[in-house]
Amino acid sequence: MSTNDDEEKLISQLKGNTLRVYWAILGSKNETMGVREIQRKLNFSSPALASYHLARLEEMGLVVKESGDYKVAREIKVGIFTEFVKLGTFRLPRFIMYSTFFTGLLIFFLIQFKEVNLSSVYAVIAMAFATLILWYETLRVWQQKP
Structure with missing residues (x-):
């Protein structure tokens, strides 16, 4: 079985509440969590779930x-995880770096x-357009997080 098949199998199995549980463990301070901790954090109806x-x-x-x-035994970079970068225990959309850079530049x-001239107006319009697109992508990815 190739790595692409393994990745596709993981993506197909890692969704819904299973994905939320994995995300919660990855985001915990010491990357370990108990059953009841996960139940409380994710508002599950019972520890059995x-x-x-x-x-x-x-x-x-x-x-x-x-x-x-x-x-966590191993971190994976498939599916939605490819859209995030890890900073400590936080996972942020990778577009956030570009968004903040272009915002600062603007x-x-x-x-x-x-001086108002044609080239400076074009530069402002181009940077504003790029900034808006990058912030849109950042927020779109953020909303997809489990």
């Missing part, structure tokens, strides 16, 4: 059980804007 999804993640080889808590250009 959290346990079921943890068992699925364990079968996929994504988490391991250590002394009652579950820990603000700097507007502050330094002294």
